[in-house]
Amino acid sequence: MLWQYTKRDSVKNFFPLPNEIFSLGLSSGALAVYSYLLYCEDRKTYQCWPSYGSIGKAVRMSVNTVRKYVADLEERGLVVTxxxxxxxxDGRKRNGTLRYTILPIQNAVxxxxxxxxxxLExxxxxxxxxxxxxxxxxxxA
Incomplete structure (x- = not known):
């Protein structure tokens, strides 16, 4: 036998992607960014803190493209930043990364x-x- 089936750990190697996401008409880029945010999120707080650069590296997009898709996800009610x-x-305050909160999918639907x-109206x-x-x-007349 050339290959051997290995049993996958269903808890460690996967993250949930809601079925309803495919009914929202998202572009492939927005879907990729949303998927990465779900991958990063803390399942108890529904929050994550990846930088635009980290997201871009993971989904192979530029920082500006990631920024555009994050804005689209916010507009559609999928995330709040x-x-x-x-x-x-040395005590100076600096801007940090955005905190993303993943909202319930039903709000976006x-x-x-x-x-x-x-x-339609x-x-x-x-x-x-x-x-x-x-x-x-x-x-x-």
């Missing part, structure tokens, strides 16, 4: 559904206006 600060040995409903309204415009051109 907070600035942190560190004190150096609800927000996504609200946006879709709003777009806008499209319906546009179609009604277009219909009235065509009718007014056909039958001028």
């Amino acid at each position: 907070e600035s942190t600060s560190v004190t150096t040995r 609800d927000l996504h559904n609200q946006h879709q409903l709003r777009r 806008e499209t319906t309204e546009q179609m009604q206006v277009a219909k009235k415009l065509v009718a007014s051109k056909e039958h001028p």
Whole structure:
């Protein structure tokens, strides 16, 4: 036999990725960044502190690209970021990395559904206006 099946430890080598994430229309880049944040998160506090550089290295993206996808994840209600600060040995305060809090996926699903409903209402309204415009051109007063 050329290969041998080794049993995987289901607790140590995996992290959960919610099924609903695929219904939100995320780009592959946003999905990669979100997945990495889930990989890093503390499962008790739902928080993690990777730098843009660390995320970029892990998912093979530039810092600016990571920043763009983090903003997208925040806008979609998947994560919240907070600035942190560190004190150096000589007592100076410096900016730290962002603290990411992973939000419950249901919040993002609800927000996504609200946006879709709003777009549908806008499209319906546009179609009604277009219909009235065509009718007014056909039958001028």
